[in-house]
Amino acid sequence: MNRTACLLILFGCFYCAHLGCSETAAAQVLQLSPFGTPVGRTPLVAARNGHLYLLDDYTNRLFICDPSGHILHTVGSIGDGPGQFYRPSAMVITSRSIVVFDKGNRRIEVLSLDGAFQRDFAVHGDIFSMAAGDDGRVYVNDPSSGSLITVLSADGKIMKSFGALSSVSSLYRTSDRSRDDQFRLQANRVRLAVDKSEHIYATFLIVPVIREYSTDGSLVQEVAISGETARRLADTFWHGAKEARIVSGVIDGKQVPFLIKGISVDPATHHLLVLTAFSTVFIFEADCRQINQIEVRGVLDWQLWSMAVEGRSIWFVRTFLPGSFRGELPPT
Secondary structure, eight states: OOHHHHHHHHHHHHHHHHTTOOOSSOOEEEEOEEESOOOSOOOEEEEETTEEEEEETTTTEEEEEOTTSOEEEEEOOBSSSTTOBSSOOEEEEOSSEEEEEEGGGTEEEEEETTSOEEEEEEOOSOOOEEEEOTTSOEEEEOGGGTSSEEEEOTTSOEEEEEOOOOOHHHHHTOSOOTTTTTTTTGGGOEEEEEOTTOOEEEEETTSSEEEEEOTTSOEEEEEEOOSHHHHHHHHHHHHOOSSSOOOEEEETTEEEEOSEEEEEEOTTTOOEEEEETTSEEEEEOTTSOEEEEEEEESSOGGGEEEEEEETTEEEEEETTOOOEEEEEOOOO
């Protein structure tokens, strides 16, 4: 199937979702159980080579755990020195390093996989999210720059920017433009991930849409999450949450629902996983096929905030609450 045909089919699925069509397959249920020892408030989680990395923005500490959940290393404290943090808000694990957006100190900090400080560099603008590739490049979302994504070199120099900014109406494919001005910046807040081919994925915070970009910044495809869950997400944005509690917050001066909470590329299977406000995880193949939908259950599921995945293991952390939780993904 060529890319043009793929886009037409996926946008058709989005229209179907917006009109209230049902899912093509019943969602599977993923039951969570506590994992390891609770460590502070841990809103950031990542996994690599069987190790789990938990970054607590409250105590400004990074915990590195073995596959059974035992803490191997504790790194960091509050401050602006090497290996210290102040309100970190994003963390990515590459094959070589731990990359942290140290928001309070306005810098990117790079550590070895065992937590030793390697380097840092200052960042500017209004960064919302971050991803990093194995080649050392760092990708940040700052729509105030005029583009969706800005690429930084390993030493922090701006290499390029790409990704056209969009409006609420264009992303939702509607003629209703009443919220375009009100949510001009919020419509372009995305969460980011990078795959083994250094392709960049962006999931929109307030719209159930995913974009894939090639290494040179060209748009490969735009994918709309399909089905009943997408309809519920759209209804939540346009009409408010009626049937379930969801996490919301102030972004760029406006209270918005966090419809898309997380995105992760599994380093083992190379699947793309997307966590939504209703604690549903969607799994995509590299050829843009939506291959599975999983309902997460087990622990205050509406407060799930961030996830990490490696192979069939998946971990979650919650907003403002201690503890991490693990489940096993069903075969796809």
